[in-house]
Amino acid sequence: MASQQNNKPQTAAESITPRATDYGQWYLDIVKRAELADHSSVRGCMVIKPHGYAIWEKLQRELDDRFKATGHVNAYFPLFIPLSLLAKEEEHAAGFAKECAVVTHYRLKSMDGKVDVDPESKLEEPLVVRPTSETIIWEQYRNWIQSYRDLPLLINQWANVVRWEMRTRLFLRTAEFLWQEGHTAHATEAEAREEVARMLEVYADVAENVMGVPVIRGHKTEGERFAGALDTQSIEGMMQDGKALQMGTSHYLGQNFAKSADVKFLNQNGQLEYVYATSWGVSTRLVGALIMTHSDDNGLILPPKLAPIHIAIVPIYKTPDEQARTTAEAQAVAAELRQQGWAVKVDDREGLQPGAKYYEWERKGVPIRIEIGPRDLEKGSLCVVRRFVIEQPGETEPELRRRKKQFLPRAEAIAQMPALMDTLQKELLERARIRRDQRTRIIDTLEDYEAFFREGGGFAWVHWAGTGADEDTMAKRYETSIRCIPFADQIPEAGRGPGACILTGQPSPQRVLMAKAY
RNA sequence: CGAGGCGUAGCGCAGGCUGGUAGCGCGUCAGCUUUGGGAGCUGAAAGUCGUGGGUUCAAAUCCCACCGCCUCGACCA
Structure with a gap:
């Protein structure tokens, strides 16, 4: 093996760092060497190269076909959101406040051979580059929805969004990324909740049967919920280093956005009522998940359904x-x-x-x-x-x-x-499932928990009855968090049933999924 | 924002401390020989040394300022 490698004229540019040596570098090497993406001259933004984009296009097709099959249509809404509009739903605005890019001027001017922002072109109201589109979409929905006959409204948008992240990684977290966001309006809570579950299952289907990545389905804790949502459901995959990656989310928004945007409909009894909302999305992060789940030290490995x-x-x-x-x-x-x-x-x-x-x-x-x-x-x-x-x-x-x-x-x-x-x-799905299960444990004591994460870690099924502060404790001590409160059927059989919280000892009806996460 | 690193040919890098002809590998182009797991030889083309200023007879190299990117930490899909 060693002598074989000596024969290979491997330059730094040609080699891929083995996973065992440096997993993070391995990931970057794969992205680069498989020609999926490049860093751009804009901080935190990436150039998706043709090979990487072709994979995204295939994913898009798989997803879009499923959206259409479940009754959705595509539309497109503006990139810019007036600041006052974003601020309407308070909790939502606060959730995204720290990562918004803001447009304040609309013109440049050339002076002494230098081009600069024209200070006289200041906008009366700043425009926020969308971090997500709930507010601007619901602003429109008000005009589109009058009666129960207009419902459900089932719309999806393929778009780019910007979230000014402090720290970025190609595909996994970039300042600008491509995604799809579904935004639906319903006459009843039950129907909206059905939609949330339906779309999460669409994501799970694509993850497992198209990408070959097994996922755990569940609810997010209050602390990890989407800003403005009453319930956030997610699918969680495990990467080859044992860390969890959130691969898709589906939110039940209740009447929050309907109220802040004043979207009412006349129900069959002739009464005015706020509509019930959902939103759901997956992004180019999925390409990162694909890479980190299947690839090896020789490069990228793609499932046939996504291979260009x-x-x-x-x-x-x-x-x-x-x-x-x-x-x-x-x-x-x-x-x-x-x-x-x-x-x-x-x-x-x-x-x-x-x-x-x-x-x-x-x-x-x-x-x-x-x-x-x-x-x-x-x-x-x-x-x-x-x-x-x-x-x-x-x-x-x-x-x-x-x-x-x-x-x-x-x-x-x-x-x-x-x-x-x-x-x-x-076999790709099977292989990923074997790897995941090998790094999954049902754990009942903090000693075992600590040892598990000290020795590489993975998914830990533990009983939990703690508070948000208790979650912080776990994060500080072990760098782990609750990835999701799983649907009952997602828990391994040996771990089902009630028990005692691993941290507080309080009674817990069922286990949650804990892991380090991206 | 904190801490490190980097910016020199298409790509990856050396040179910088100690100022004095711009260098290496890969790739590219031409030719010959090769081809069942990363070919070899010969020849050739290719660089505003991130930007601006300063010191100097002379700056990739020293000084000042700025810009940009990456990695690691605090936030997040």
């Missing part, structure tokens, strides 16, 4: 004649695979050795690679290589590599591609 390129075909040759024949075969195989609907890349670049191409496609997360050499032409076979396998305990790198490769008769390899992709999609 499904299959890379590398022709192998020595002579011009072999080059012509293997490349022609690669094109022919590609054409057949495209018939099945796969995005196929034939890597016929000259001057690169096959090994270099293998590494590149692995780095970029392409699920399947097919190698076609002269021997395959003779035998009528294809060498099909999976990007990953589920690791067995104690398995060495060469063994892993061998287990990824498969030599199959040409027709069989092609015919089995849909099943193989399906297997990869499922």
Whole structure:
């Protein structure tokens, strides 16, 4: 292994820091080396590169299809929110106050070759760059909603938002990010609450069945709730370092925004009533979750459902004649695979050795690679290589590599591609679930709790009956927080039922999910 | 905002203390040999040294100011 690495001309730019060495650096290396995103010259803002954006586009499609299937339509609202409008819902405004970018002028002027803000162009009222759109949307909803016949109003928006974060990380937390925000209005509380649950389940479905990331569904504690919400539900995933990542939220807003924006409707009894609201969103953070859940020390690993390129075909040759024949075969195989609907890349670049191409496609997360050499032409076979396998305990790198490769008769390899992709999609979820469960514990004492998080940590299921101040205590002592108060069926069977709070000893009806978090 | 680091060729960096022709690796371009896990040789092109000022005969290098980004801490999806 060591001697092998000596043969590789690895420069700093080419290498990926192993996860075990520095997980944070590994993540940054993957983002960079898989060409997903770059830092920009604007603090905290990122440039999403084509490969990264293609993944986001696929995610968008999966989500958008589900939004449409559940009766929603898309619309677009302004980037700017008048300050007075944002301030209308007090709790909401206070929640976002510390991270708002504000536009105060509308003009520049050029003086002595220098361009600067024209002090005479000061806006009468500052405009807040939306950190989220509840206020400006509800301002409109007032005009759109008069009677119960106008309800439910089910609208989604795809947009960018800005939250002036102190500290940023590519995809996981950037000052500007892309997301979708659903904003719905309902005639009854029950219907609104149903909507909240429905959309959380849409998110969970995409996380698990599209991204291959298993998630825990639950409620946020009061302290972690969305500013202005009565209930915030979230899905929580576990990254490979054992930390939790909130991957999506769905909020029941009650009548808070309807009241502050004065949105009433005439119900079937002819009475005026405030409408009930929900909002829900996921962001480009999901791309970060995808990376941190599946990727390895060789680069990105993508589930077939989100891979911009499904299959890379590398022709192998020595002579011009072999080059012509293997490349022609690669094109022919590609054409057949495209018939099945796969995005196929034939890597016929000259001057690169096959090994270099293998590494590149692995780095970029392409699920399947097919190698076609002269021997395959003779035998009528294809060498099909999976990007990953589920690791067995104690398995060495060469063994892993061998287990990824498969030599199959040409027709069989092609015919089995849909099943193989399906297997990869499922195994990715399975692999993530195994990893998560290995780092999940049911814990009843603070001693065990401390030891668990001292030794790497993960998800801890503990009984809880503490206050907000008690939550702070746990945060200070262990750097952990309540990720969610799970729905009952999300708790492992061995951990169900009532018990005593791990901190206070008070009776607790059920366990909560505790972890360190991003 | 606090603490560190960085800014020099497309990318990654050295040089800076001790001022004096702008350097290395990768990539790019051309040619030949290679090609089943990161190719080799030969030749070539390519840089306002973050910005502004100062010291000096002379500044990437010393001084002052500014700008920007990254990493780590206090806030958050």
